[in-house]
Amino acid sequence: MSTILIVDDERDMVELLSDELTARGHRVLAAYDGERGIELAGSKPDLVILDVMMPGRDGFDVCRAIRDTVACPILFVSARQSENDRVKGFSMGGDDYIVKPFGLRELLARIEANLRREERARQNIGAGVGDKAAQPLLRWGNLELDLKGMSVTVCGKPVALTRKEYEIVELLALHAGQVFSREQIYERIWGWDAEGDSSTIVEHIKKIRAKLAAADLSGDYIQTVWGIGYKWKRGRR
The missing domain is CATH 1.10.10.10 (Winged helix-like DNA-binding domain superfamily/Winged helix DNA-binding domain)
Known part of the structure; x- marks a missing residue:
């Protein structure tokens, strides 16, 4: 079971995604603002889903705050579509970037793909x-x-x-x-x-x-x- 942290101020989207991930056997932590997201990141999740456009501390700021202590994949979700925004997300330490509006199936597939890559990396390290x-x-x-x-x-x-x-x-x-x-x-x-x-x-x-x-x-x-x-x-x- 993987622990997934969702940081997004859109409560309906968070609840829908939480239900889907829970049904797939994952444990979900939810934060509706950047400050709470930074707090919950201390629980060492296996993956973070991070909205860019939030009031207060936006997703880029949250990523900057947690990246040096959180080694797991960070997946940005954002309505910003420009190449500059995507590059900024990666430069902040993000591992993936998906543009809103997106299909739920695509987002779930991205989540599972990132978790699989992390698992392969751990297995390779363990195997030496x-x-x-x-x-x-x-x-x-x-x-x-x-x-x-x-x-x-x-x-x-x-x-x-x-x-x-x-x-x-x-x-x-x-x-x-x-x-x-x-x-x-x-x-x-x-x-x-x-x-x-x-x-x-x-x-x-x-x-x-x-x-x-x-x-x-x-x-x-x-x-x-x-x-x-x-x-x-x-x-x-």
């Missing part, structure tokens, strides 16, 4: 597949990547990466020197059936670089290969 089993700790300069703990430290201090940011770092680091296009990174991290936009990779890379640079000004771990994509630059120590 590939390089993770042989070398759980990898180092590049001042950076240490803990593959089992899914964490990154720089100069001995933890770097607060979101789940997707960590997964991008892990993908590039485990294939140091190999160039990945934005589309390849998006497909590997979000899955081939994801409905988002690979442009979110640019925002995620920007945030990863800023966090790593804040911890180590001398570090330069991700290199842009212009016109192609990105690669992990530093050699293993």
